[in-house]
Amino acid sequence: MSETFEALAGALTAEYAAIWAYGPIGVRLSDAERKAAVAAEAAHRARRDALVMQLSTAGGTVPPDRAGYALPFPVTDRASALRLAVQVEERTAAFWRAALPVSTGADRDRALAALVEYAVRATRWRRSAGITPLTVPFPGRPA
Amino acid sequence: MVLTCPVAMGITTRQDGSSELSRRAVLRAGALLALGGATAPLTGCGLLDRDEQPPRPDPLAPLLEESLRLAGGLRAAATVHPDLATRLLPLAESHEAHAAELARLTGVTIASATPAASPSGPLPADRTAALAALRKSERAGRESAIRACADAPAERAALLGSVAAARATHLEALR
Numbered sequence: 084m085s086e087t088f089e090a091l092a093g094a095l096t097a098e099y100a101a102i103w104a105y106g107p108i109g110v111r112l113s114d115a116e117r118k119a120a121v122a123a124e125a126a127h128r129a130r131r132d133a134l135v136m137q138l139s140t141a142g143g144t145v146p147p148d149r150a151g152y153a154l155p156f157p158v159t160d161r162a163s164a165l166r167l168a169v170q171v172e173e174r175t176a177a178f179w180r181a182a183l184p185v186s187t188g189a190d191r192d193r194a195l196a197a198l199v200e201y202a203v204r205a206t207r208w209r210r211s212a213g214i215t216p217l218t219v220p221f222p223g224r225p226a
Numbered sequence: 227m228v229l230t231c232p233v234a235m236g237i238t239t240r241q242d243g244s245s246e247l248s249r250r251a252v253l254r255a256g257a258l259l260a261l262g263g264a265t266a267p268l269t270g271c272g273l274l275d276r277d278e279q280p281p282r283p284d285p286l287a288p289l290l291e292e293s294l295r296l297a298g299g300l301r302a303a304a305t306v307h308p309d310l311a312t313r314l315l316p317l318a319e320s321h322e323a324h325a326a327e328l329a330r331l332t333g334v335t336i337a338s339a340t341p342a343a344s345p346s347g348p349l350p351a352d353r354t355a356a357l358a359a360l361r362k363s364e365r366a367g368r369e370s371a372i373r374a375c376a377d378a379p380a381e382r383a384a385l386l387g388s389v390a391a392a393r394a395t396h397l398e399a400l401r
Binding site: 176180181183184185186191192194195198199202203205206207210215216217218219220221222223224 | 312313316317319320323324327368372375376380381383384385386387388389390391392394395396397398399
């Protein structure tokens, strides 16, 4: 199994979890925020679909989705939902960042686009949550 | 599972940030890029030095300079608009952290000397115009970091990806 395949399979598992997490997140948000959550979830779904297609074509074992994912903390209100949204975007961004060194060409471009997009979404969620600063110096870098 | 686990696959370029503080202090004074040897005195060299080519600057040198320039622009704007300082200074610090990492990666030293990192052009006195000018710079910076990441060898790709993403988030934070 190539390093690229492994990295993209990792990104796929992150996308599955992100899509799942937006379920409990969405129901706790205000209307405007819910719209943003729907858009964010759609982005994760689009990348999931593209990854499933790409990895299937590559001929390896595509990691399956799970019935559920453990949340890092209970989502009970708007504040915890926003906090989880920040974390979902940051962690998914980290998986795409990990794909950068092991990819080239169009794969590299796609991984970078995902990293950039999710980092920006994390910043937007921080703003909604009133978290400062709005940004981190190295988006996607493991803490 | 992913949500509760540390990102195991991302341990590609874990960088030691221990030197960031001192570097930042240096950077804050206004910084000058000293390319190792490239700008060193070539005068008075002996016969054997004649054929030596000056070392070629690293392809990331412009990106490093841009980080310092962006930081300088944000700090200058924070001075003119103190009410924006809490928004602008964390962004400046991010650029300076990028500069320190890029310097480490490319083997150059960032020396404090003349304020070479000062932004180009006059600073807008109007708050809205100042933010618009900063956004324009960050947008250009994001694009150059994206290009640099696309062209980079594997060992540089992750850091450059983070630089591109950070610049994109700055653009968002300046809205």
